[in-house]
Amino acid sequence: MIAILDYGSGNLRSAERAFATTGQEVVLTSDPAIAIEADGLVVPGVGAFSSCMNGINAINGVSIVQERLQKERPVLGICIGMQIMFSQGTENSQGQPFKGIGIWNGVVDRLNAPILPHMGWNTVEADPNSVLLKGIEEESFYFVHSFAAKFSVGEKQSWSFYGERFLAVVEDGYVCSTQFHPEKSGTAGLKLIRNWVDSL
């Protein structure tokens, strides 16, 4: 069973249906017990880094993610759901960055590009050992974001470029994340979701 963490408003229906294409049972939930027990937990992204963390904190989401990782249960962060896996984010912050879940150290910062958000289909430079991107290394994926991690973390990194180089996918033991939206990236995105589910 796949749980999608429901901690605010936004389009969760697409994620629910996209993960359901794997044949797995998919539930939207904010119940810690269900989120911790699921075979896989998806942390989607809603709004800005700060509003996202407010939503996560309201349902005790930090301890849900931490407990899963202690129990060696997979977690997949998508878009802002990837960004909040880092220790800090500067979006909408006046000076002092906001605190993230902190699985990875580092500050998620604004992309250096004249036109933001980075919106649309872009390709990635896949890590040769990437499990998530296996068979779809040359495909395009749908990005919508203005902030990103521009430094290396975790075991495997796949990169993209918009104004500057940034992390598109991180695979690090039981926690993986994508800066793009696999649930909005057509057949390539569904293949990535299938790759993740097959790895559970």
Add this chain to the structure above:
Amino acid sequence: MTLSVRIIPCLDVTDGRVVKGVNFTNLVDAGDPVEMASLYDVEGADELTFLDISASSSGRETTLDIVRKTAEQVFIPLTVGGGIRSVSDVDKLLRAGADKVSINTSGIARPDLIAEIADRFGSQVLVLSVDARRARTESGFEVTTHGGRESSGIDALRWVEKACELGVGEILLNSMDADGTRAGYDIGMIAAVRSVAKVPLIASGGAGALSDFAAALDAGADALLAASVFHFGTHRIGDVKAYLAKHNYSVRNVVAT
């Protein structure tokens, strides 16, 4: 790694049916928006837009249902516009499965709505639709309402600047002069708006020849929206993408037709 230009077909929907339905032979029901959305997805559309032109609230409820059904089978971004007047309207559409909403008249009537939507859901969900025409305003372009029939008295460039400050994530620029002419996009207007917009720019209105699409990109558009040239089969999405690829624009998924 290069960001691709986006080709976006727009479907006008009223009471659950596509207006100006098409004669694609492989469509069982040319008026079914869900089926057309699927077809455009297969043909390589990078995003989809539904413009709800329903006059009634029951028509709007039907649109929510169409959005739900589309989101269940089409996994590319979906924007819905038409009749959105409040944060609650946006919430309903996003929960139904829309990724973005576009607002037009309601943003002009109450600019704070832009900030309210951006604060709650993030700028990335909000497309500002600007129906503009050439006029004797400060920049030479003005915003119109009611489908281009009435002047709002607002200068188009100042409005785009203000909307970017309020938090829109994207601009959809519709040329009311070029719309329906198939004589090409209003290149001067695209370049002028590009010079003040800090967010992605979608150009709309006037697409006819394949070279028109390239000209709009050269003027600074990041994405191209078209309705009738796709609906009436003048061009297939694959034709536009193949043309652009041949002329060295970065495009995704060129599907031979």
